[in-house]
Amino acid sequence: MKILVVDDDALQRRLLTGFLKKKGYDVADAADGREALAYFNQQPVDLVILDHRMPGLDGDAVLAEMKRLTPLVRAVMITAYGTVTTAVEVMKLGADDVLEKPVDLTTLLEKIQRIEQGLAVAEDAADVAETVDRKDLPINLVGGGPAMQEVISLVHRVAPTPWAVLISGETGTGKELIARLVHLLGPSSDGPFVEVNCGAIPENLFESELFGHEKGAFTGAAGTRRGRFELAVGGTLFLDEIGELPPSLQPKLLRALQEKRFCRVGGEREIEADVRVVAATNRDLRQLTTEGRFREDLYYRLNVFDIPLPPLRERKEDIPDLVDFFLRRYADRPVRFDPEALMTLSRYAFPGNIRELEHIVQRAVTLVRGNRIRERDLPPEIRFHQAAHQGTLAERLDAVEREMIQTALEKHDGVQTRAAESLGISERVLRYKMKKHGV
Structure with a gap:
């Protein structure tokens, strides 16, 4: 793995570079952001270790430009100001991790080894995907999240x-x-x-x-x-x-x-x-x-x-890709899920895993009248599950009651008399509860 160390502190730069070379890594270094970008434009780099505060281009600007040039480059930011806000901002830019100064070399090595392992897994998964495409194998690999990449990497080796x-x-x-x-x-x-x-x-x-x-x-x-x-x-x-x-x-x-x-x-x-x-x-x-x-x-x-194989609840980052795959397979016209509907799906536990998600998409594309699948088009057990697992007891009960009222009204085309009868309440109580819940 090729590593680029970027730090305006010469002593810190020599320390990190020498330590990593002794551990067997191919290491280059740069004294500031511009020198780092110049090197990055000329040589392939797998991992960048860069100081957050540097004169001229700071670490944020350097990382943002590197990610623009090579989105898959991995990065560890080193900072003397280890606040939560700093860490969040750096991670948003695409850094894999943040380390505080003075750098604990053992911790740094552990983080590098985890990144190296992740790169190997991603490379294995990419090789499998390329093989499937090149040989036109009768199989579909959907989902690029870490859990599924681990599985594909294992298949690649076994x-x-x-x-x-x-x-x-x-x-x-x-x-x-x-x-x-x-x-x-x-x-x-x-x-x-x-x-x-x-x-x-x-x-x-x-x-x-x-x-x-x-x-x-x-x-x-x-x-x-x-x-x-x-x-x-x-x-x-x-x-x-x-x-x-x-x-x-x-x-x-x-x-x-x-x-x-x-x-x-x-x-x-x-x-x-x-x-x-x-x-x-x-x-x-x-x-x-x-x-x-x-x-x-x-x-x-x-x-x-x-x-x-991990259950779907442990690889929810793959749900949007799986939904798109099943839409292409089962929809006979352009149909898409609203963001709110996707969010509701992501909160569901999926005891039936991918097969259950497939059936949900099949049902939704069959019954939806337009080209947008909304939250209300999802099965009641999914909407109720979301309501029953958030907030206080009173909030959960209110959410379930609201969902039941909405479902009854949708089922009876908005006719309040029939909706109230199906719920076992009077029409006057139904109107009161509709007002209470903003239905």
Whole structure:
């Protein structure tokens, strides 16, 4: 990583430059803002460490110009005036962090290492996005927030290996999407991607579904049938909801994974199984092993690499991009969300994660009459959720009451008599409450 140190104090400049060079970084320095910008225009720089107060161009002006020239440049501002106001203003300009003088070199090194790690993650995510675009892969990566970039970076490093991968996350977080991405970026991308939903197949049919069967192996087996394991040879077998795998089948799956061979039900010939296995679960497999409901040796065989998917409530910065993606997919005319509607969405917890957001957008574009989706067009549970989680008890109750009145009036096209009847109150009480809440 190339670092530029900018400080008009020669002693401070030499101290920082010498320390960072000893730590193995490629470091240049500049004595003032103009010298720094001249260097910045000629040489690529990943990180700038600059003094806040300098003669001529101060740190704010230098940072603003550098961000204009290269928006992705990272920066740490050093200041002798460590007030909250200063920190806020500097961060608004795009600085990653602020350090007070005298500089604690250990703290500085920790911040640089975090920035370096962030740059590596962003580079991995960019490589994956470029690969998806260049190869025209049948997959869409939406969301560039830090949490999702961490996931994509992990996929970038794990996919080229032949080892098993365990994807964990709540329902609706996109585990199948990540499984397909691992397959498409992996060494078996030209092979098949075969999915097995371990929670949707009856236990008495599961072994046949997974390993296949020979003719006459059981009543109804009129012919030989290849199982999902065999169909996935040369490609990827995706075991979705692996936590639902029946205990009686866990030893057989473990053997197939260990020895890379299996027998069909009713068969004697062993079949080679050169298969990359990707499993997914919304359950805590570690806890299941503790309870004796999932084999510990199978857990470790599946969990060579773990890719945890964050729930949507932990990556809300991706909601606008996801909304735009679903609008493009489902809207048959130009439609957009009002800022207030987007803000309400961002305050919702999304227990159903991305799948729930997708359904909300589908509903909104279907029912909205114009080309703007307003807050009132969102489902009541989302609006009520916002009202029920802010302010004092009295404020929350008032907000819920106001939402219910608005919903009733909208449902009955503004006819107060019918709205009051649906709410179980008199029309006079309804008018009083409408006045009270400014409806």
